[in-house]
Amino acid sequence: MKLEKAKLVVQGLKEAGVDFTAGVPDSQFIEVYRMLAADPEVRYVGTANEAEAVGVGFGAWFGGKKPALILATSGLLVATYHLARVNILHEVPLLVVIPYRGDIGDPRWMGLYKKTTEPGLDAMDVPYRVVSRSEDIVRTIKECNESARAWLRCIAVILNEEALW
């Protein structure tokens, strides 16, 4: 992805008030992870898997943090049990930012994630926005985080190829 697009993602998180992030690095989104890891304002915890990241974010919320999870489309699948539980049973707000693989323009083998990402979020009752234009990245992250915290729900922002690459 282009560095200026990664900067927009981090800018969106910071303007949204996100001060705690967790996830597992994804090669397609690596610039975002590196920037978060280097920025003390958005403390990044690298976890062993994405379900662990959900648990860490859940606990951080109870400590007053405004957490976001940075998950690959594959990682969303790993996180599903804990994310569904946190969203549906506990009703604790976690912002989830996902670089969208498998959409138009990606290799055929990534098509798996087109079939799992949006239907998976629907199944977990996680509302989401798909961002297709880079100029919408910052605003959408801020709006989704605001709604997550007001509704006490997990909300996802999916950034597709047109917005990021």
Add this chain to the structure above:
Amino acid sequence: MVTRLTLLKELASIIPEDLIVVSSIGNNSGFWGQLVQREANLFHATLGMCTPAAFGLAMALPQRKILSLDSDGNLILNMGVLGTIANENPTNLTILVMDNRNYLGSHKREPGMPTATGGKMKLEQVAKGCGIESACTVHEAAGLREKVNMALSKSGPHFICAQIEPLDLDRPGKDKRVPDPRENKYQFAKYIERTTGVEILGGGLGNFG
């Protein structure tokens, strides 16, 4: 071998009121909720979420002591968290694992299927191998008292594996309501807000506020 209930009673008698306890689902939360009347409890952390949640709290509230009241099957589901914790080094976190070596569930009168600790896995060695230097195993109430008191007085992270009976035939009465996850969320969040000054729940109005 000691029972879960005996160790939980011992734990209840020695911990300070402001120690934050995150407990795993099943009998850890069910028994703990019957034994204690305290606000600093986050109950019902499902399989794989107890120690990660306690770790997240420890990161967010470095001035507070956090105890993860976990179990062997629950911890093993997300065991990588021990490596994460070792690297992040939250000095205020203690992990106490009730290791009954089987997937007992909440109400069973016979042992469940074995966990990995029912075979060759030794959690104390796993924790040490992950990089948590303060790791030990206890087998009775006096040992638990000594190790918990040590953990609460010294910088961690600490890991205590408590070997307990495979069955929970020794059970508390059910005369208290253990709060459900949403009820517990509001109670616990308000307690944290009141005692630490952080804002958690917010106004609930979003852009309409």
